[in-house]
Amino acid sequence: MSTPRELPVIVLVSEHHLDLLVDEFGRYTRDYAIRGVRSAAAAAEVLAEVQAAGGQVPLVVAESVLPDAHVLAAFHSWRAVMPTARRLVVAHSSRFRDDGQLLRDGLAKGKYDAFLLMPRGQRDEEFHNAVTELLSDWGSTAADPEVDTVRIVTPVDDTLSLAIRDFADRMGMPARTYSPDSETGRAVLARVQRAEADLGFPVVEAMDRAPVVARSVRDVAISIYGAPSDIDVDSVIDLVVVGAGPAGLAAAVYGASEGLSTVVLEAEAIGGQAGTSSMIRNYLGFPRGVSGMRLAQRARSQAIRFGTRFLTGWPVTELVVGSGGVPHVVRTDGGDVAARSVVIASGVSYRKLRVEPLEALVGRGVFYGAAMTAARELEDQDVYVVGGGNSAGQAAVHLSRFARSVTVLVRRDGLASTMSRYLIDEIHYNPRIAVRPCTEVVDGGGDGRLEWLTLRDTASGASTRHEAAGLFLLLGADPHCDWLPTEVARDSRGFVLTGRDVPKHSWRDGLPPGNLETTAPGIFAAGDIRAGSLKRVAAATGEGASVVPLVHAWLQPGGMTPCSPTP
Known part of the structure; x- marks a missing residue:
């Protein structure tokens, strides 16, 4: 019998209205552990404790005024500990208008995710609709699904398996990968309609349809949607x-x-x-x-x-x-x-980079597009994003929740002419993201997957080599x-x-x-x-x-x- 997994932790931070918030978040206690504290320092201790235990924090909710730190400075420090957590500021009705004005610039620059009026009575569904949206966003991009719609059985998490999982994620179908020796893996393999000689991987079971031995993403799509x-x-x-x-x-x-x-x-x-x-x-x-x-x-x-x-x-x-x-x-x-x-x-x-050593590593550390599934595999790694449009900016922000560092590479002298202002501001205030203008990728490689890149300064012509676990190419249309x-x-x-x-x-x-x-x-x-x-x-x-x-x-x-x- 498997050991129950620890519940993800929602952290509530408020000096004067903590009891109210704990009561409001009581509806989530079946699926989340609720931890309430009254100061930024106490919240930092809770986050460090959860991180040390290998736990997850999907959401941090902080009152707009804290006793020992500015709320945006607190979020900045908490983000370094739990970068995937969504960040919600709540304001009491007596401060909602004034604090909203003061904190508006931080919301526009991505320093936190939402600003809400603290509930003033029972069944404040507008408030909880916003909370569940944030939790849903965390669940679809940062956490492994608790219940899967697509089961991928494979002994090796190879390029095809990753592509199938990415397809499932983009289709809104929670997916998990299982070893053939696992209980679920054995059960899926037992349902495959094939001769013993046809054994192959990955085997994919989706939407309760018959499992298929997948040779391409299309095989999975056909099994679900037909022809x-x-x-x-x-x-x-x-x-x-x-x-x-x-x-x-x-x-x-x-x-x-x-x-x-x-x-x-x-x-x-x-x-x-x-x-x-x-x-x-x-x-x-x-x-x-x-x-x-x-x-x-x-x-x-x-x-x-x-x-x-x-x-x-x-x-x-x-x-x-x-x-x-x-x-x-x-x-x-x-x-x-x-x-x-x-x-x-x-x-x-997306246009091809046309650097042959890197083209050979597509799917193994090199990706065209945002490849949201791959982001989870790059925790504490250094990654690079090539492109100056909104898609590149959105990819960089998402990757920064997992990677140790994200570097955006652009051939131009900056992002102002190609990216929306709100994304430029969000990138500027994100400590994990750096922008390198006038730079292009000229080489790269690794033993079976991406390990390094060579970057060239288009102004000086100088080339430098960098360790890299991920390269995301969003090069235009x-x-x-x-x-x-x-x-x-x-x-x-x-x-x-x-x-x-x-x-x-x-x-x-x-x-x-x-x-x-x-x-x-x-x-x-x-x-x-x-x-x-x-x-x-x-x-x-x-x-x-x-x-x-x-x-x-x-x-x-x-x-x-x-x-x-x-x-």
């Missing part, structure tokens, strides 16, 4: 959306809610590149921020509620443009889907559109042209296509894949919503000839 060929081949879908990033998800929600039969094809995980963002703080309507994964899964659930069907793990290989009443055909290796209209929302991928036909015009960089950006010789009857319409009638583009788009989550969701009226106009009588099924 495009599962769609009735005799039907024609009103709207097929290629890509499930913010633009594609918005198109799915608004299209399905307007009564259009809607299918979304996604090559990787729901959320696209934005889904790897650990915390988006400037998205409208989320004052405490929202992770890209959580935003994507909420949008997916919303789209499913209206009838959208998602097929994950299937990159589109070809788009055949229909005409004369014949629908478009979207092709994948798992089957074809016939569609009256298509929205291209396949987004962009290359479009995902090699599968598009010649009928869909693109610019010199490969981005899809729409509206007045389409060359005049491709206009129809002297008029340009609609704002989000391509040169192929009935085919539209939204989000980062579109030439001239603003590379921001909010802009992408706006385009995804805005494209649906154009789709409706196309599907109206006179907009297109009624389609017949493909032969």
